[in-house]
Amino acid sequence: MIHTLKEAPADAEIISHQLMIRSGMIQRIAAGIYAFMPLGVRVMRKIEAIVRGEMNRAGALEALMPMVQPAGLWRISQRLARYGPELLRFKDRHARDFVLGPTHEEVVTEIARAEIRSYRQLPLILYQIQSKFRDEIRPRFGVMRAREFVMKDAYSFDRDAAGLARTYQRIFDAYQRIFTRLGLNFRAVAADNGAIGGSGSHEFHVIAETGEAAIAYCPASGYAANVEAAPAPALLDMRAPPRQALVKAATPGKTACREVAPYLSIPVERTVKSLVLAVEKKEKVEDGPEIWLLLLRGDHSLNEVKAGNAPQLSGYRFASEREIREWFGAPPGYLGPLGAREPVRILADCTVARMSDFVVGANEEGFHWTGVNWGRDLPEPETADLRDVVEGDLSPDGKGRLSICRGIEVGHIFQLGTRYSDIMGAHYLDDAGVAQPLAMGCYGIGITRLLGAAIEQNFDARGILWPAAIAPFEAVLCPMGYHRSEAVRHAADRLYATLTERGADVMLDDRNERAGVMFADWELIGIPHRLVISERGLKENTVEYQGRDDACPTSLTPEQAVAHIVGARNS
Amino acid sequence: MIHTLKEAPADAEIISHQLMIRSGMIQRIAAGIYAFMPLGVRVMRKIEAIVRGEMNRAGALEALMPMVQPAGLWRISQRLARYGPELLRFKDRHARDFVLGPTHEEVVTEIARAEIRSYRQLPLILYQIQSKFRDEIRPRFGVMRAREFVMKDAYSFDRDAAGLARTYQRIFDAYQRIFTRLGLNFRAVAADNGAIGGSGSHEFHVIAETGEAAIAYCPASGYAANVEAAPAPALLDMRAPPRQALVKAATPGKTACREVAPYLSIPVERTVKSLVLAVEKKEKVEDGPEIWLLLLRGDHSLNEVKAGNAPQLSGYRFASEREIREWFGAPPGYLGPLGAREPVRILADCTVARMSDFVVGANEEGFHWTGVNWGRDLPEPETADLRDVVEGDLSPDGKGRLSICRGIEVGHIFQLGTRYSDIMGAHYLDDAGVAQPLAMGCYGIGITRLLGAAIEQNFDARGILWPAAIAPFEAVLCPMGYHRSEAVRHAADRLYATLTERGADVMLDDRNERAGVMFADWELIGIPHRLVISERGLKENTVEYQGRDDACPTSLTPEQAVAHIVGARNS
Known part of the structure; x- marks a missing residue:
């Protein structure tokens, strides 16, 4: 199911939105509501597998909480009034109040209240990968600010602030591994705690010129913070005495x-x-x-x-x-x-x-x-301190001067502390048998948003340049005359079998299309490796290899081509 | 996170609901709305992997459609009025009408309308695994009749009725493989077409005495149909002449x-x-x-x-x-x-x-x-024909007499024909360039419902008996004194490593619990294989193996135990 478009629709303002529509990864169903088509789902599933693997490795347990949540839980947490119209509210057939979950602090705290009795059950980290809904007033930018979107959200429960800090660090490390494995240029930055409350928070940004967020970082020390949160130094050590008259x-x-x-x-x-x-x-x-x-x-x-x-x-x-x-x-x-x-x-x-x-x-x-x-x-x-930091400001750690870059927020982790457990009565019994509020953290990754962010960071005039780890396919085989030449069909089928056997995720394009159409489609879709199989090449025992980012193709023997593609994946 | 209960809550009317709550697989959030806890998610993911594998093998492509759907699409299909209050309707912040998707015929037909241009793109099968919502007036039976639930739904597009019939058969075969691989005793039965319309429909039932549906089947011929749909013969060949006066x-x-x-x-x-x-x-x-x-x-x-x-x-x-x-x-x-x-x-x-x-x-x-x-x-x-068939009726295929059994519907496949493509204008151009309506089929499997159905079929007084393919873990290691005896810890760790290396999905119970508590928990949870590692056994180089369905344990060497568990999985 390959269905590409030459032109992006008029409402696609940014490059990732344009390319996702043009390459057939998503289709618009309503404002801010998209269907993910098979190519898009392949990318999403690869992202999910990496996220799931690292969350499991960090000791988190996968759960699945409902999208439809009783409004009563939000009343208890006092967020029903505070959240504003982004929280979609409705009544069921019995006129009971519900909300469509934009996040799950209330539900997970309710679960913890029922499930956690003793300090022996702690720490506990639950996560889920699930569709969420935020009724954005002006949804735009495709999957970057959609109303329905897929998130990995995790919630941790600890005995106290020290335990929470350790768990927080564990998830912080898992996030570093996740974004590294996704093949993205990213930065973890200190964040403002915002309305969610609590102490200690980091954002993970995919670095891209088109990013909405400004990030201040110190190349010398590694310090990084959202400009919203970066402390701005007083630029004068002391006040000079007056010299001028008023x-x-x-x-x-x-x-x-x-x-x-x-x-x-x-x-x-x-x-x-x-x-x-x-x-x-x-x-x-x-x-x-x-x-x-x-x-x-x-x-x-x-x-x-x-x-x-x-x-x-x-x-x-x-x-x-x-x-x-x-x-x-x-x-x-x-x-x-x-x-x-x-x-x-x-x-x-x-x-x-x-x-x-x-x-x-x-x-x-x-x-x-x-x-x-x-x-x-x-x-x-x-x-x-009222101002944004600017390029050249002293880094708050005193170890150099700040640079500014732009990023797209794709992850956010918070130390919530006992904000929810206090208000919702989620306690455990400590080793002295005394009830204590659970110290909580929450940890999000925007799965569908990551598709857009990866593209904003990796594209050229011809289309997307997916990092190999999350490309819909790692390699595409383009036979010239699959339905015409037995030699070509045979060679293409054999390459497909060999690559698949060696663990590569390969697409064989057996459509009856001209080379130009095939190439344009796969460059737009952004497949990292392309092999062209033609009768002329086969006579010399070669296929034409071209990496998505290469200026021109290279002639390789089929064995060399396989070794190169499999080697790239293991490197 | 093992948190079992001795007693089921009062609202749990059926055994699967009781056991899922007691074993900590689900937790109730609201009427008919459940959170799936880690053990439940493990089962769900295994079911999903089997369903996904067989759908892919049948040539279906995975997509992901939104849960929030514009009501306008349902107006066009004329189901907005017909569906009744099970269809949850609401307005977004701009007062536009939406529904929470109970099924996706409208959305997928809209997608096909945009994506399918030519007969060359056909047949096409799209599927998704996704949360759905039906506002049941009286949700009950846990995951069996929940309001929010996970479904695999697939939709096929063909050129004509003959193509649809072939695709339908392909999915029918995939469903047979799916339910076989899940390890369930099931039956495919001819079904009533019901309100969804179209021609040709089968249900897949998990056979269980507690099933809501009655199934008529002919042991001699293999004929099977929902009693709702099974034609009832006239029980007299001809009318006898009157003998009595009025x-x-x-x-x-x-x-x-x-x-x-x-x-x-x-x-x-x-x-x-x-x-x-x-x-x-x-x-x-x-x-x-x-x-x-x-x-x-x-x-x-x-x-x-x-x-x-x-x-x-x-x-x-x-x-x-x-x-x-x-x-x-x-x-x-x-x-x-x-x-x-x-x-x-x-x-x-x-x-x-x-x-x-x-x-x-x-x-x-x-x-x-x-x-x-x-x-x-x-x-x-x-x-x-107005009556239900009864035990002993002639089979409609004339090849024997009917028996009646009870089943739980877990899958349903329909030949929709052009009902939706006609009304929504989803056409393709045939090889003569003439616009034709797409011939559609739809194919559902209730993923979360399958958890309940599998339990209704497989339980005893002590708890669940999961089929090995979908058990949360295939085997549990119960060391007697993991934190006390170095020999026991060492042997348990080694068994865990060996089994994991050989591809088994194993739980090592390192809680500091008494044997009785451990055994009761894992029998309730329903793990197929249990190994008890104790100092006494290790002196004789044995561990105690007991299958979940075995009356008593057997002493095996660790190697024999590994071979048995790995062998069972490959048999």
């Missing part, structure tokens, strides 16, 4: 720091940008939101995850233009900490807090203050 | 034929029972339903499927007691064809139509007519 400068039409700096003939590193956030206070709704002015150096960008993690800003939103005008009397682009209406609160990024003689908006359209100094013109600010 | 007999308090016959001193084979059905006529709703009186011999029972298939009775229901009194002027138990209100229509089972001098209710409480005869007392009736 002067209001006309900056007509110059709103962005990158425009203001050259206009005032100063480096952008001397400017400070102002961002206004609103934080609704639950206890005093009638007072309206708290207004916060965040200050960042002009060339830095706000890290929204860090802002969300700052206790003062919990649950923040960006202020509306109306709120901004009401509090600052000026439009965005001319805002600053001097002369804002009380009680605006100020939070400065660590770097900004050490700047002197800097430039800020004057809260007056067309004007900025220059020569602004903490202590003299403004009180000492509250400070926090 | 006489009204008092039968006070005798309503059932089995009571009337002895009261009147006649065999029950001379009595005729009357059943009243109502058939709503769509075109003339204001006239009320048509009332039908069905006549069956007193010792026969109505086959509701056959009644439903009779064109006159399409969409029938049983009449209410009010309707019965209104039309017959008598309560149930005294009804008959003589003197019913017009226009009651009469339909006689084929056997009844050949009876003479028979007894029917007199439509008067406490009275029956005796000596009733067709032609003389009643007009010749419309006839149909």
Whole structure:
């Protein structure tokens, strides 16, 4: 069943989506919902086999939890309200509430509550490979952000934080082996813990220019973190004393720091940008939101995850233009900490807090203050790490400077601690007979997402370049005239039998197609090795070998070709 | 993770449900929704591997279709309205209609519509192994009638009916191999086509006394059919002439034929029972339903499927007691064809139509007519095959007499024909370039249901007796004092390594449990082979072997034990 397309559909925005549709790996059934066709399933099964093998090796036990989950469990964990509309909810015929599982913390904690009695049963790691559903508001990018997708999710249960840390390391190591065996260029990075809570978390990213995530890493030390999570150092050791007087400068039409700096003939590193956030206070709704002015150096960008993690800003939103005008009397682009209406609160990024003689908006359209100094013109600010790290920042481990690359998140591991076991009452009896909450971890790998990520990392103008370990077939035999020449058919059949016998996963293309059609199809589909069998070659006892990434073919004897393909697989 | 229970929960009505819960194979998450625990998943994976292997061998290609399906496809196939509340429907966050897939005819036909262009692509068989959902009104019997369950479903596409018949036979053969390899006593039986439509259908039943289905089979010829579908012969070759006069007999308090016959001193084979059905006529709703009186011999029972298939009775229901009194002027138990209100229509089972001098209710409480005869007392009736076959009936193939056994349906194959391709526009171009509808078949195996069915067929008072091919482990090693005796630990470890090396799937029980606890656990779980390793035995170079079905253990040398276990697996 080979059915390739010359053109990708218009809704396929990224290369992996285009190539998966064009090569016939998936077919769209609805927005964000795909059928996996036989070639796609072959890749998925190979990924699953590697994941399953390494999870088993790590001592995890395979289970299978239901996709349809009682909403009551989510009510107990308090996530029914928190999860938002990505959690698909419905009623069964008896009007009982259910959800379609986007993840299984609730179900597995319920299972642990029933199954785990004693410390002697610990540690325990359960995993499953299963279809999940998240009702994405805007599903896109094919399998990369689908609504229905296949995940390997694992959950661990330990006696305490120390046990959890050991189990976490064991799974971390298994993940390293998994992504290595998949043949992908990847990086494990420290991650923000996000809404799932708990302490300690890593993401595994497939490195690809098209990745959604920015990763900061230190080539010297091996440090790596999601830019969301990488601590940004203060870029000045200490604050220099003021040298300039406070002067209001006309900056007509110059709103962005990158425009203001050259206009005032100063480096952008001397400017400070102002961002206004609103934080609704639950206890005093009638007072309206708290207004916060965040200050960042002009060339830095706000890290929204860090802002969300700052206790003062919990649950923040960006202020509306109306709120901004009401509090600052000026439009965005001319805002600053001097002369804002009380009680605006100020939070400065660590770097900004050490700047002197800097430039800020004057809260007056067309004007900025220059020569602004903490202590003299403004009180000492509250400070926090609010910015994204940038290329060249000191690595947080102090062992070099950071580079930035882009990645696609394909795995995520968390130390949940007792967040779920406390709330859902999942306890075990310790060796003194005392009930203790289970220390939990959770560990995901996006199986279907990996297909897309592998392609984003491995493609060229002609199609996909699958890593051999997960290619739908390792090798394709293209006989020239299979139905016409007995010699060709015989040689092709024999090569197929020999390769199969030696453990290779081979496709013999016995369609009645022209060489050009065959080659284009298999290059698009991305098979690593191709052998062309022709009468002309057989007369000289050769077949034409071409690796998917090779510029041109090589003549080999059939024995050499077999040895090369089998050798590549064992290397 | 071994966690067995002494007692089954109260809602476990059947033995497989009790044993699966007690042995820790499944855990209930909600009504009809189970999590499969590691031991259960091991069995499931072994079943899946056999099913996958034989489907591949039959030339089927594995796909994976989504569980969440657009309701629009079901609207086109006209099943959205027909399927009833077992089809779980819901809206996504954009209020678009979806269903949770109970089966995939619509999705696969949509795929075929897009992928199949030419006769050269045919035949094509796609299959998947996937979770399905049917919102059973009363889920019960554990995995036997669960709401979420795993199925292997396959769909075939052919050029025409002849091609479909060949593909159907190929899958039929694959199913025979599958159930044979699973180690189950099964029977392929002719089935009623039911609501899914099309022509030609077989069910595969695991034979078990507790089965829901009755199967009629002919030991002499091999004929087998679901009792629902087995044609029942007329039991009399021809009608004897009337000998008795029509006489009204008092039968006070005798309503059932089995009571009337002895009261009147006649065999029950001379009595005729009357059943009243109502058939709503769509075109003339204001006239009320048509009332039908069905006549069956007193010792026969109505086959509701056959009644439903009779064109006159399409969409029938049983009449209410009010309707019965209104039309017959008598309560149930005294009804008959003589003197019913017009226009009651009469339909006689084929056997009844050949009876003479028979007894029917007199439509008067406490009275029956005796000596009733067709032609003389009643007009010749419309006839149909309306009864279940019984033990001793002639086999429909004329080659012997029928026996009845009970079975659990675990597979079902259908020739759908063009029912879906016509309505959904799934065509291919034949070799003359003319568009033709695809001839389709569908083929299901209930993977999770098979776990239950295998247990219903294979259990004893101590627990499950898994067939070796699908046991969670083939053999268990029970060392007596693994943590105490170095000799025992060493011997157990070596046996484990040897057996594993020779391809056996072995469990070494290194828990610190008493022999009795170990034995009871593994007998409940149903492992086929058990080896007990003790210091006493090792002194004589023996281990104790006991097959799960053996009455007592045998002393073997370790080498003999290995040879026995490995030999059993290859036999």
